[in-house]
Amino acid sequence: MAKQLLSFTVNGEPVEVLVQPYVTLLDALREDLGLTGPKEGCGTGDCGACSIHLDGQLVASCLVLAMQARGRSVTTIEGLARGGTLTPLQDAFVRRGVAQCGFCIPGVLMAAAALLAENARPSEDDIRYAIAGNLCRCTGYTKMIEAISEAAGMAPRTAAGVKG
Amino acid sequence: MATVMKTTRDVKGVGLSIPRPDGPEKVTGKVQYVADIQPRGLLHAKLLRSPHAHARITRIDTSRAKALAGVRAVLTAADMPYLKKKAPTRAHAVLAIDRVVFAGQPVAAVAADEVAIAEEALDLIDVEYEVLPAAVDPLEAMKPGAPPVAEAGTEADTSEAQAHGSVSGVAAVAKPAKAVNISQQAKLARGDVAKGFAESEVIIEKTYRVPMVHQGYLEPHAVLAQWDMTGQLTLWASTQGSFNTRSEVADVLEIAENRIKVIPVECGGGFGGKIRALCEPVTAELARVTGRPVRYVMTRREELVAGMPAPQVIIRLKSGVKRDGTLMALEGEIIIESGAFSGAVLAVGAVFLASLYKWPAFEVRGFEVLTHKPSIAAYRAPVAPHTIYAIDSHMDQIADAIGQDPVAFRLRHVQREGDPMANNQPWQSNAAYEVLERLAQHPAWKAREEWKRSAPAGRLRGTGLSLGGWLGGLQPTGATVRLNPDGSLSVLTGQVDIAGTNIALAQIAATAYGIDIDKVKITTGDTDVAPMTGLSAGSKTVYTVGAAVLQAAQDARRQTLEIAAKELEAAVQDLEIEDGKVVVRGVPDKGVTIASVGRKGNLYMSKVPPVLGVANPAFTQQAPAFAGQLARIEIDPDTGEVTLHQFVVAQDVGKAINPLACEGQMQGGAVQSLGIALTEGLMYDDKGRLMNPSLLDYRKLTAADLPNIECIILEKPSPAGPFGARGVGEPPIVPAPAAIANAIEDAAGVRLTELPMTPEKIALAIAKS
Numbered sequence: 001m002a003k004q005l006l007s008f009t010v011n012g013e014p015v016e017v018l019v020q021p022y023v024t025l026l027d028a029l030r031e032d033l034g035l036t037g038p039k040e041g042c043g044t045g046d047c048g049a050c051s052i053h054l055d056g057q058l059v060a061s062c063l064v065l066a067m068q069a070r071g072r073s074v075t076t077i078e079g080l081a082r083g084g085t086l087t088p089l090q091d092a093f094v095r096r097g098v099a100q101c102g103f104c105i106p107g108v109l110m111a112a113a114a115l116l117a118e119n120a121r122p123s124e125d126d127i128r129y130a131i132a133g134n135l136c137r138c139t140g141y142t143k144m145i146e147a148i149s150e151a152a153g154m155a156p157r158t159a160a161g162v163k164g
Numbered sequence: 165m166a167t168v169m170k171t172t173r174d175v176k177g178v179g180l181s182i183p184r185p186d187g188p189e190k191v192t193g194k195v196q197y198v199a200d201i202q203p204r205g206l207l208h209a210k211l212l213r214s215p216h217a218h219a220r221i222t223r224i225d226t227s228r229a230k231a232l233a234g235v236r237a238v239l240t241a242a243d244m245p246y247l248k249k250k251a252p253t254r255a256h257a258v259l260a261i262d263r264v265v266f267a268g269q270p271v272a273a274v275a276a277d278e279v280a281i282a283e284e285a286l287d288l289i290d291v292e293y294e295v296l297p298a299a300v301d302p303l304e305a306m307k308p309g310a311p312p313v314a315e316a317g318t319e320a321d322t323s324e325a326q327a328h329g330s331v332s333g334v335a336a337v338a339k340p341a342k343a344v345n346i347s348q349q350a351k352l353a354r355g356d357v358a359k360g361f362a363e364s365e366v367i368i369e370k371t372y373r374v375p376m377v378h379q380g381y382l383e384p385h386a387v388l389a390q391w392d393m394t395g396q397l398t399l400w401a402s403t404q405g406s407f408n409t410r411s412e413v414a415d416v417l418e419i420a421e422n423r424i425k426v427i428p429v430e431c432g433g434g435f436g437g438k439i440r441a442l443c444e445p446v447t448a449e450l451a452r453v454t455g456r457p458v459r460y461v462m463t464r465r466e467e468l469v470a471g472m473p474a475p476q477v478i479i480r481l482k483s484g485v486k487r488d489g490t491l492m493a494l495e496g497e498i499i500i501e502s503g504a505f506s507g508a509v510l511a512v513g514a515v516f517l518a519s520l521y522k523w524p525a526f527e528v529r530g531f532e533v534l535t536h537k538p539s540i541a542a543y544r545a546p547v548a549p550h551t552i553y554a555i556d557s558h559m560d561q562i563a564d565a566i567g568q569d570p571v572a573f574r575l576r577h578v579q580r581e582g583d584p585m586a587n588n589q590p591w592q593s594n595a596a597y598e599v600l601e602r603l604a605q606h607p608a609w610k611a612r613e614e615w616k617r618s619a620p621a622g623r624l625r626g627t628g629l630s631l632g633g634w635l636g637g638l639q640p641t642g643a644t645v646r647l648n649p650d651g652s653l654s655v656l657t658g659q660v661d662i663a664g665t666n667i668a669l670a671q672i673a674a675t676a677y678g679i680d681i682d683k684v685k686i687t688t689g690d691t692d693v694a695p696m697t698g699l700s701a702g703s704k705t706v707y708t709v710g711a712a713v714l715q716a717a718q719d720a721r722r723q724t725l726e727i728a729a730k731e732l733e734a735a736v737q738d739l740e741i742e743d744g745k746v747v748v749r750g751v752p753d754k755g756v757t758i759a760s761v762g763r764k765g766n767l768y769m770s771k772v773p774p775v776l777g778v779a780n781p782a783f784t785q786q787a788p789a790f791a792g793q794l795a796r797i798e799i800d801p802d803t804g805e806v807t808l809h810q811f812v813v814a815q816d817v818g819k820a821i822n823p824l825a826c827e828g829q830m831q832g833g834a835v836q837s838l839g840i841a842l843t844e845g846l847m848y849d850d851k852g853r854l855m856n857p858s859l860l861d862y863r864k865l866t867a868a869d870l871p872n873i874e875c876i877i878l879e880k881p882s883p884a885g886p887f888g889a890r891g892v893g894e895p896p897i898v899p900a901p902a903a904i905a906n907a908i909e910d911a912a913g914v915r916l917t918e919l920p921m922t923p924e925k926i927a928l929a930i931a932k933s
Contacts, residue, residue, distance in 0.1 A: 022280065036200035037193020039432075041382045042464035046859035049382055077193035086188065094187035097824040100663045100832065102190035103382040103432030109191060124872075132868035135859065137380045137433050138663065140831035141867040 008069045010035070011079025019066045026050045028066035029076060037077035037106045041135070048134030051107035052076050058114040060133075077106035080113060089113060092147040100138035108134045112148045122152055177674035177681050178887050181824035184664040198386035198402050198429045199461045206388075207236055209450050209460035210282035211443075212272040212289050213470060214264035217300065217536035217852025218311060219293035221262050226272060228288040234281035236454045238289065239273045244449060246418050250315060254472065254505045254539045255412045255441040258449070264293070265313055265504040266538050267853045268470030275450040275458050298536040298852040299345055302476060302501035306533045308342035313504055313534035334511040334587050347506040348532035350514045352586045355525030360493025364484025366565050371480045372554040373918045374901070375845035376473045376501070379543045380836070380864055383432020384462040385471070387444045389451035397448055398425045404434040404660055405699035410691045412441035413448060427690040428660045431700075435836070436542030437472055439701055440507075468857045472541035473846055475508050476501040477550035479517070481558050489568050491577055494518055494526040496554075500547065505539035508532045511587075512635070513547040518586035520555055520596075520631075521577040528586060536852045542701065544833065545634045545894035549840050549901055552632035553919065556902035560628070561915065570906070571604040574631060594788040595816035595880040600631045602878060603792035603814040615796055616910065624799040626911025632898030633790035636891045637702020640782040642695025643712035645673055645720040647775035649766045651744055651759030653679060653720070655686040657709055658697030663829060663893065665705040668821040669713045672706075672886050676717035677724075678741035679758070695780060703891025706821055707787055710886040712779045720777025727761050727772055787882035791815040791895035793834060795907045804927030806842060806908070808869070811900075814876040818890030823877060826892050831873040833896025839865045841901040845920050 003018040010033060019028045029035040029052070038061055041049035045060040052061045053075040081087050086094065089112055099105045108131055115122055115130035122130065127148045128141075136144070189195045226238040241247050241259040251257035260271045272289050276282035299305035299313055334350045361367060388400040397419070403409045406426040414421040431438060443460050451458040462471075482495040496517040500508040514530035563573040578600065579585070581593045603609065612627035619625040646654045655673045659665065666686045674681040688694070697709060721741065728746035729736045732754060740749050747755035765774030796810035813830045820826045843863040847855045856862045881888025905916050914929035 020280070030200070031202070034202075035193075036196065039197070039383070040199065040461075041384070042859050044464065044858055044860070047382060047464070077191075081192055086191065090188075090191040093191045095183055097181070097183040097187070097664065097828060099184070099187060099190040100828055101382065101431060101433040102186075102195055103197065105190050106193045128867040128870075132866040135380075135382060135864050135866065137382055137435070137836065137864070138832045139828060140833075140835035140873050141870060142831045142872045143828060145867065145872060 004067060006066055006070055008071060009073040011075055021067055023066045024062050025064040025066045025069050026061040029061060035076050035078050039103055039106060041103065048111060049104050049107040051110040051134065053110060053114060056117070058111055077109060080109060089116065089148065089151040092150045096143050096147045096150070098139060098143045098147050104134055104136040108136065108144060116152055120152065121154065124149065177671035178821050180671065180822065182667055182671065182681060182822060183824065184667040195430050197383055197432050198388055198400050198459070201388055201400055201429065203390065203457045205456050207275040207277065207454055207456045207458045208279045208282050209447055209458050210274050210279070210286055211270040211446065212286045212291070213466070214260065214267060214269045214271050216264060216293055216295050217267045217298040218296040219264050220296060221260060221264065221271065221291060222294050223292040224272065225290040228290070229274060229285040232281065232285050232288060234277040235274060235285045236277070236456065237275040237450055238285065239449060239453065240271070253440070253507070255445060256416050258416060258445045266536050268466070268538055270446065273446050273450055275454050300535060300537070300848060300850060300852045302478065302499055302533040302535055305345045305535045306343055306499070306531060310345055311536070312344040313536055314347070334514060345534040346531055347502060347534050348508065348510045350511050350530035351528070352514055352518060353527040354586070357493045357495060357525045357527045360525035361484045364492040365487045366562065367482065367484045368558065368561055368565060369482040370558065370917055371478065372557060374477045374550045374553060374840070375919065376476045376537070376540070377543065377840055377844045378468055378471060378473045378846060378862065379435040379437035381433025381435055381437060384464060384467045385438065385443050386461040387447045388457060388459040389448040390457040391452055391455070396423050396425065398427065399444055399448065400427045400429045401444060402431045402438060403428055404431065404438045404662070404701050406658055406660060406691050407696055408439060408699055409441055409444060413444050416441070416445040417448060425690055425692045428688060431660055431662045434662060434700065435544045436546060436701060439699055440472060440541055442472060464859060465857045468846065468862055469854050470538050472539060474543035474546065475540040477513070477547060479550065479554040481554050483558060483562060485562055485566065487566050489566055489573055489576065491521065491523050492525065494523040496526070496528040498528070498530045498551070500530070500532050501535055502532050503535060503537040503539035506532060506534065508540060509546045513551050515586045516548060516551040517555065520579060521559065522579055522583065526586065537848060544836060544897040548632060548634055548894070548898045549837060552630060552898045553901035553905065556630040556632065556899070557905050557915070557917070560906045560909065571600060574600055592786055592788055593883055594633065594790055595878055596631060596633060596790040598880060599790045599792045599814050599816050599878055602876060603629055603794055603812065606794055606812055608796050608810050608812060609794055612910070619798065624801055624911040625797070626907045627794065627796050628903045628905065628907025628910055629792060629794040630899035630902035630906060631790060631792045632895065633788055634703055634891065634894040634898065635788050636707060636786040637704040638783040638786060639698030639702070639704060639708055640780070641697045641709050641712045642780040643709060643716040644695060645677065645713070645716040645777035647720055647724060647758065647762040647765065649759070649763040651757060651762050652683045652685065653677060655684060655713055656689050656694060657713065658689055658691065658694030659705055659709045660700045661688055662700055664825045665700070668706050668825055669710055671821055672710050672713050673717040676714045677721045679744070703789065703894040706889050707885045707891050708783055710821070710889060712781050714886040715779035715781060716777040718777070719779060720775050723775045723777065724758060724761050727764070727775070728756050731756055785884045787818060787885050787890040789816055789818070789890040789892065789895045791830070791899055793837070793899040793903045795900070795903045797904070797907045797911060799908065799911050799926065801912060801930045802927065804923035804925065804930065806926065808838070808871050810874070811838070811871055812874045812876065813896055814878060815895055816878040816880050816890065817892050818882040818885050819879055819888040820877050821887065821889050826877055827875045829892045830875045830896045833893065834873045834900060835865055835870060837897045837900030838904070840919060841904040841921060843920050843922065
């Protein structure tokens with residue numbers, strides 16, 4: 001099959017890349033553009049590890065064909081922090097020691113960022129629902145919920161290096 | 165991205181909740197896992213897997229696949245003459261030779277320019293099978309006349325037990341004639357069981373069943389292999405133990421271990437499923453025949469169909485007690501379904517059954533049974549959630565039958581330090597008693613009657629708890645601590661850091677040497693450069709590697725002080741390390757900086773040796789660790805749906821080197837335990853084919869299913885662990901199935917003896933009662 005030209009915006013930059021028409025957006029990002037932050041945990045849209053924003057909407061990039069992104073704007077985990085500074089959400093994840101193996105974290109952060117963009121003051125239930133499409137096997141989700149609450153200004157800031 | 169980890173200036177190390185230093189890498193998507201590495205000339209591998217659980221291969225034709233453009237290699241067993249027909253382990257069964265013994269077993273392998281081409285090539289491989297009867301149910305498989313799984317019996321493989329806290333003193337038993345699929349047996353007995361039952365006033369007998377579950381790590385198995393012109397193999401592996409991977413691959417491929425370099429890439433979760441080699445040998449072979457780097461990444465479906473799940477376990481328990489609560493006799497049988505290859509921790513399971521409580525007379529028999537299913541591996545405290553589910557479900561029912569408080573009944577009988585385990589080894593120091601006692605002080609336990617009464621109309625509420633633990637693994641290990649010319653420390657081990665153990669190891673080094681944590685860098689080296697290091701398994705990383713790092717840091721400190729002592733003309737015992745300086749105690753202005761000691765170790769023509777702390781300890785003393793869990797639930801009796809309102813984990817960690825990381829282990833382990841309890845199970849049809857090979861049908865718990873997990877950390881120091889630490893990882897996966905079953909009985913008066921306790925099972929049990 002002949003490759004097709006995909007022109008779209010990725011993390012704020014215009015990008016052109018030749019892709020096979022059957023390639024998923026996840027594969028195009030990972031294999032052709034070197035953006036390996038989105039992960040493939042299942043390839044069937046069940047685990048959320050490949051979550052990205054497509055025109056601001058949270059999508060599982062393993063369920064989107066690359067050519068469907070033509071002319072649209074994609075944000076991956078690599079584009080969440082601009083200018084070398086972590087977002088408050090990422091910062092809270094770091095300080096609260098959320099990540100263990102870390103494989104699910106990019107997807108969880110994209111889901112949480114989408115939530116906070118829509119709802120600046122989410123309840124705990126809102127947060128649990130918002131990341132229910134993201135499977136995590138290491139953390140039991142508790143520290144994620146706390147970190148997202150903190151980033152939304154709902155929970156007190158926890159300083160690093162303090163016992164307890 | 166230049167993100168600098170900030171810690172408070174007065175940090176020394178042990179006991180502080182310091183976030184892991186690679187956090188910024190993990191929240192920005194920068195961390196590289198195997199599937200993220202893309203060398204030039206990369207080829208992609210795919211495996212053709214058997215659709216049948218048991219079949220003879222009568223013909224394989226790969227000619228059409230080989231002719232496809234973009235295909236670089238197609239392999240079958242015929243291309244690998246060193247493969248043994250009687251494979252001693254799953255890793256050795258790289259490709260099926262003439263028979264397949266589970267659905268999903270690899271039959272042929274392809275390397276191609278693109279994944280899509282490799283997939284297309286699989287469709288072009290023609291395989292003819294003669295389908296044979298399959299042994300699917302372990303209870304049927306252990307009967308004489310069942311379809312045999314191993315051609316002439318696989319050798320029992322107990323290396324898994326060694327990795328996870330081995331036990332001794334278990335009698336091996338010869339198998340009954342013609343029971344061809346019984347691959348291991350064990351028997352433990354003490355006292356007069358018949359007399360004990362004859363004198364019992366209450367006897368309870370139940371059979372508990374736990375299906376196969378998958379470890380569920382989010383990153384599927386992945387490996388990248390590349391050979392150089394001199395015959396050296398490099399493997400970028402997602403593994404829990406790079407040295408173990410090296411040994412297994414060397415053994416399978418019949419090459420020297422020092423010709424293989426295993427680079428442990430960031431591991432996206434393992435939980436026991438990434439201890440043994442799986443796809444590494446075939447990927448290495450594809451890389452050898454193509455002369456190109458080859459990457460193989462399993463799909464989720466392949467993981468579920470043909471991974472190495474935890475075994476199905478069937479436990480029958482019969483116990484007799486007096487009405488006053490005196491324990492009389494216990495009879496137990498544990499059947500562990502190991503799939504197509506032997507390797508279950510049978511002895512550990514059998515010992516656990518009769519070791520938690522003080523049974524004066526017991527007889528436990530254990531059987532490992534082979535079936536035509538994927539062979540099993542460890543899953544975080546292997547078989548302990550299963551045994552504790554049976555034991556602590558049973559203890560609750562006994563207490564209920566004789567009208568005693570379930571906690572007081574357990575506390576009266578729980579084994580303590582020095583009491584004999586079922587294999588007559590004495591229990592090492594542990595806090596089983598204290599953990600249960602502490603959990604029972606929780607307001608949610610004290611107010612369980614109020615909780616029950618508070619149920620809204622049409623709902624049932626209940627509370628349950630359970631106590632479980634793990635003996636703790638041991639493995640020799642090495643570590644080095646190097647003083648750099650600027651006074652910073654470099655710690656080197658081969659330990660794969662999955663959960664955040666490296667920060668704990670760095671904290672140990674900082675405290676042992678006497679330096680700020682900011683000055684310590686820890687590196688996980690590959691198998692060419694790192695000291696030999698064991699598995700990230702068995703809850704033993706901090707306990708054993710931590711001990712090695714502690715000793716190496718003490719060694720580096722001693723060397724530093726000796727060098728400084730000469731310069732200061734003082735005795736070593738009068739020296740202290742304070743604020744980056746070696747000072748004479750009581751004479752604060754007399755000292756030399758650590759940096760100057762480090763610098764002299766690297767100066768041209770210097771006569772001062774470089775400081776290099778080295779430790780390579782082996783271990784003999786295990787440190788058992790216990791966790792108790794408490795669940796407050798609500799049930800909709802019409803649908804059987806369980807809502808978790810509160811979940812508490814109390815755990816003895818010995819010493820919380822990093823409380824934040826301890827909590828992460830406790831919370832994550834608890835949710836895995838709850839998954840085993842409530843939703844997870846690999847379901848097979850009567851032909852041995854998996855019926856739920858996707859994450860939609862293999863249901864893991866999500867954030868929406870759970871409350872926040874509350875943690876209570878207890879610290880009863882272990883006698884031999886670094887700063888008294890015990891293993892933390894495994895205990896929290898153990899108690900939830902029994903805690904939930906006990907809570908369901910409290911709420912609804914029904915006893916669930918089969919996991920997972922799905923809404924369907926609960927609703928049916930309630931409807932029947």
